[in-house]
Amino acid sequence: MGYKFGTKAIHAGQRPDPTTGAVMTPIYQTSTYWQAAPGDHQGYEYSRGTNPTRKALEDCIAALENGIYGLAFSSGMAATETVLKLLKPGDEVITGDDLYGGSYRIFTKVFENYGIKFHFVDTAEPERITEKMNKNTRLIWIETPTNPTLKLADIEAISGIAKTAGVLFAVDNTFASPYLQNPLDLGADIVMHSVTKYIGGHSDVVMGALVVNDRELYDKLFFYYNACGGTPGPQDSFLVLRGIKTLHLRMKAHCENGRKVAEFLKGHPKVAKIYWPGFEDHPGHAVARKQMRDFGGMVSIVLRDAGLEETFKVASSFKVFTLAESLGGVESLINHPATMTHGSIPKEVRERVGVVDNLIRISVGVEDIDDLLADLEQALAVI
Numbered sequence: 611m612g613y614k615f616g617t618k619a620i621h622a623g624q625r626p627d628p629t630t631g632a633v634m635t636p637i638y639q640t641s642t643y644w645q646a647a648p649g650d651h652q653g654y655e656y657s658r659g660t661n662p663t664r665k666a667l668e669d670c671i672a673a674l675e676n677g678i679y680g681l682a683f684s685s686g687m688a689a690t691e692t693v694l695k696l697l698k699p700g701d702e703v704i705t706g707d708d709l710y711g712g713s714y715r716i717f718t719k720v721f722e723n724y725g726i727k728f729h730f731v732d733t734a735e736p737e738r739i740t741e742k743m744n745k746n747t748r749l750i751w752i753e754t755p756t757n758p759t760l761k762l763a764d765i766e767a768i769s770g771i772a773k774t775a776g777v778l779f780a781v782d783n784t785f786a787s788p789y790l791q792n793p794l795d796l797g798a799d800i801v802m803h804s805v806t807k808y809i810g811g812h813s814d815v816v817m818g819a820l821v822v823n824d825r826e827l828y829d830k831l832f833f834y835y836n837a838c839g840g841t842p843g844p845q846d847s848f849l850v851l852r853g854i855k856t857l858h859l860r861m862k863a864h865c866e867n868g869r870k871v872a873e874f875l876k877g878h879p880k881v882a883k884i885y886w887p888g889f890e891d892h893p894g895h896a897v898a899r900k901q902m903r904d905f906g907g908m909v910s911i912v913l914r915d916a917g918l919e920e921t922f923k924v925a926s927s928f929k930v931f932t933l934a935e936s937l938g939g940v941e942s943l944i945n946h947p948a949t950m951t952h953g954s955i956p957k958e959v960r961e962r963v964g965v966v967d968n969l970i971r972i973s974v975g976v977e978d979i980d981d982l983l984a985d986l987e988q989a990l991a992v993i
């Protein structure tokens with residue numbers, strides 16, 4: 611479909627319901643489907659594998675990523691796990707050294723037990739990936755921008771390395787959302803999303819997704835999707851379809867507020883360091899300009915001269931921002947990565963990549979910017 615993003619967000623994968631003309635995709639709350647004779651069905655047999663509401667959502671997410679095949683999962687981690695199931699004992703993965711905590715956990719605490727080896731490198735420097743490539747390498751898995759220090763990895767450069775070596779290349783595109791970045795267009799084989807975040811956008815659903823272009827790869831992933839069954843139900847699929855209809859509007863507002871929050875915090879006397887890829891002095895700025903359409907709504911700061919106690923005090927003093935895990939919803943959230951989202955990463959590992967005790971991550975929502983800035987000012991004033 612040659613339509614532009616906002617049109618796809620509202621229409622892709624969806625058409626009036628053939629039985630009633632309902633304009634919105636119905637919630638097909640059914641586990642099973644009638645067959646006229648054994649094997650004679652209308653494409654749907656059992657909802658673990660296929661459900662029309664979920665199918666509409668999968669087609670919509672695939673279209674937003676300029677991809678062909680979409681698969682929705684009951685969480686981002688279920689989507690990630692399904693990609694890892696393509697591997698066998700002895701296979702090796704090269705991935706980032708500042709991943710989402712849950713990804714680090716599933717790699718080291720689950721899949722290492724199945725004989726898969728993970729190399730954690732700074733993906734901002736593609737040579738670090740090349741150095742770890744060997745005959746057992748099967749998968750390169752990256753996040754960009756990373757969580758929470760917003761480091762950038764050059765998707766096109768890394769896809770070149772992956773293609774030369776014939777290894778799969780997957781990008782966790784959660785932080786950017788399909789509105790800001792489309793990894794398949796830049797040569798990635800698999801895009802993964804925690805739909806829970808920007809795509810869902812309302813902090814009311816946990817869901818994941820994969821998008822691919824290659825039929826054979828899709829069939830392999832679909833096999834594990836159906837065989838293992840980490841698929842979402844129709845109610846959640848409906849809620850996400852509804853959320854996606856405003857993805858482009860929300861993302862514009864997230865980017866605009868994100869920029870204003872970043873500019874407000876840069877040079878603030880209580881802020882020692884700020885991470886936002888829109889600043890020219892951000893090390894990944896040039897890559898961000900090249901592969902993203904804007905800089906997003908995620909901003910991280912390191913508080914000046916603050917220990918854990920002062921950082922907790924600031925984190926607990928917000929009135930408009932909510933202290934909570936997660937990101938990407940319409941409401942602004944504050945997160946303390948060291949004890950919350952990244953708590954499952956050992957202290958020395960996380961501090962090496964900048965996840966220090968006085969780091970605060972901000973998911974800038976779409977409230978009125980004046981209220982957000984005033985709230986930041988009063989919270990920083992408590993120390």
Ligand SMILES: *Cc1c(COP(=O)(O)O)cnc(C)c1O
Binds near residue numbers: 782806
């Ligand atoms: C939240 C998140 C995940 C995990 O997704 P869930 O939906 O929570 O399972 C993976 N990667 C990134 C970057 C995330 O932010």
